[in-house]
Amino acid sequence: MKKQGMVIPHEHGGWAMVIVPFIIGMMSGKPQWMHLLLFLAWFFLYMSSYSFLQMMKKNANRQRFMKWGSIYSSIAILCLIPPLVSHPPIFFFGPLLLVFVIVNIWHVKQKTERALINNLCAIIIFSLGGAAAYLLGGGGWDRTMAMIVIYNVIYFMGTVFFVKSVFRERKNKRWIAYALIYHVLSVIIPWILGNPWMMIGYIFPLIRSFVLAGKQIKPMKVGIIEIIGAVQFLIFSVFFKI
Secondary structure (H helix, E strand, O other), rough: OOOOOOOOOOOOHHHHHHHHHHHHHHHHHOOOOOHHHHHHHHHHHHHHHHHHHHHOOOOOOOOHHHHHHHHHHHHHHHHHHHHHOHHHHHHHHHHHHHHHHHHHHHHHHHHOOOOOOHHHHHHHHHHHHHHHHHHHHHOOOHHHHHHHHHHHHHHHHHHHHHHHOOOOOOOHHHHHHHHHHHHHHHHHHHOOOOOOHHHHHHHHHHHHHHOOOOOOOHHHHHHHHHHHHHHHHHHHHHHOOO
């Protein structure tokens, strides 16, 4: 009998969304050692939610998903206690996150996980991780927090449009047009919001989409491109201080 190991998410986009918004939020405030515990809590919450959602999607290996989901969530709770005690306002993210998680669960039950609204809700969840990191670092419920969420949502929704344009919707000309229009708008929005330097972080995705949308690309190459895009977005976001 094949030994079943840990449940580990394999989507590169998921890992980027766990890490990038959090670092941006942390660097927008004042980094402190408590951020390490908050990140571990955030990391294991992602691992546990992935495990539980997989359990809902698949009939096989449900006990394995339940086991690891429970382990991950227990670790997450333990890591979350010190940040909550030191900074109770972080608790208010809980109900908000729960609303978007419920939407994700509903789509899993309906077998429509790839729906655009489901992707948007998942991205908002990850972006709120950046807002929590900012709050822990001395930030407030202010414009900077809103910009952390908005700019991350804009960027990662662009990755959704791009990935669909080279895989499932590669032959859909209307979808490709939507993807290109979206990326043009994503460059303009930072200027409208009063952060013109942030436009630079969206130029790489814009070029990527105009060059590659509609073309057949190997998943590995797409993954590398997405990693490069996420890294440059992180660097520019931190450098220009959202």
